Each structure stands twice: as C-alpha cells, then as structure tokens.
Amino acid sequence: MAKLDIFKLDWIDVVFADRNKAYGAYELRKENAKTTNKALVIGSILFILAVSAPIIIKYISGFVPDSKEKTIETEVVLAPPPPVDKNQPPPPPPAEPPKPKVNQVKFPPPVVVPKEQVRDEEPPTVEELKTADPGQKTIQGDPNAEVRIDAPAGEAPKEAAVTEDNGVHDFASVEVLPEFPGGMNKFYDYVGKKYRYPAQAQEQGVSGRVTVSFIVEKDGSLTDIKVLRDLGMGTGEEAVRLLKSSPKWKPGIQNGRPVRVAYTIPIMLNLEAQ
Secondary structure, three states: OOOOOOOOOHHHHHHOOOOOHHHOHHHHHHOHHHHHHHHHHHHHHHHHHHHHHHHHHHHHHOOOOOOOOOOOOEOOOOOOOOOOOOOOOOOOOOEOOOOOOOEEEEOOOOOOOOHHHOOOOOOOOHHHHHHEEEEOOOEOOOOOOOOOOOOOOOOEOOOOOOOOOOOEEOHHHOOEOOEOOOOHHHHHHHHHHHOOOOHHHHHHOOOEEEEEEEEEOOOOOEEEEEEEEOOOOOHHHHHHHHHHOOOOOEOEEEOOEEEEEEEEEEEEEOHHHO
C-alpha cells in the first residue's frame, strides 16, 4: 500500500478486492476520468457557443432579406418604330471645304496604260514642292488667308446648311435612348423614395398601374407630361408632380446630336409596400 499511486486505476482493484464489483460503484470510479474529460469538453463547447451567439446571429441576419422592404414595379412600353418614308429626300451633303491657303501643284497619279498611249507628264520639282503642296490639280492659294482646321469636308454647294432637328422622335427609333441618371434602377429607387401615396388612395386601398407619357428634351428636362392611365384619387397627379421634380435625364442621340424623344412609362403602385 505504501507504493500505491492513487492517480492510477490500480487502487480501485485494491479497494474493491473481494467485493461485489457488479454493484455499480466500481464501474463509476473506473470510468470517472473519462466522464470528467467528456463533461469538460462539452461544457467548454456550450460556453463558447453561448458567448459567440450574438455574433453568429448578427452574421446570419445579413443574408436574410427584409420582408418589409418596399418594392416598386415599373414597366416600359415600347411603341413600334415609325414606317420608313422612301419618298423623303436624303439630307444635304456637307458644305464644300474652303480653298487651300497655300499654293498647290498637280501631282499626276500613276495610271497603267498600253505603251502606245503613254504620255509623259513630269511630276512637280523639288523647288516647286518647297512653296506648294502636292494635289490632284494646280491651284493658286492665298498665303494671307486665315487658316482653319475644323472646316467640314465635301462637295456640296456653299449655301447648304445643316438644319436643326426639333421634331419629336419615337422611343424605339433613336440610336441612343434617353436615360435617367445612373440607369433605370436609380429611377425605380427615385420613385420609391419620392412618390407620396395620396391619403384618400390609402384609405380606399387603391393599388395598380399609373401610365404616364412625357418628352425628354435635348437638355434632359421632361416636358409635356401626361397621364395616360389613372387610378384616381390623386394617384395620377402625384405621378405628374414626381416627374416634374425629376433630375434631368441623359437626352436621346440621333446622328450624333441630342434630339427630343417621346417616352412612355408605367408606375406600379403597391399599397402593401407602403
């Protein structure tokens, strides 16, 4: 007994010598170390979960969508493009460029002809090219004239002028469509934040679609705003007010120039999203 180590399980056999080991106390003392370690591990895990529970809940809540989020549905009605008028005359060609401001000498281009038809035509000399530019014909320039580098090119009469396009183009016929600043998703956000649901419409539970039309001017402003489909009780008037206070749009582009474009858009009203 003097040499017995109590930290080893041998002492249990000594204590329970000649005793009933099947009673249960023997097994409890024999499995005490394993039971203690298991309880320590499980307790540590539960403690860590209890401490980190707020952080886990906050992390998971970021992936769950908010059921109270307001949703505004909009639809864009695209009208068919206008028919092409084949009898309409083409636009006038650009104006003729001004005459060169320096002397120009004819530089004959090479032409392949039979030997019998060859006619010797001397090219301009080096001395001539010092004071003149090579070209298709000889022209006497004006060295005192003003030099312009932005003049248009073409062979049209000088009196031909480019006319300004003030007509209203259809939405589907322009090369570059008008757009709300930032895109249509930003327009949906603008409608959701700025549309004031009329009180009477809220009391009557009015929901549905209000269709409005307008013209996007060359400077991006909205004019000629009209309600094509109204739900009544002030819903159409509020849509007109909303568009009048809208930021300027990006204008439509046709042939590289801003043009006036007719635009039709529905605004979906959902009372449950308010």
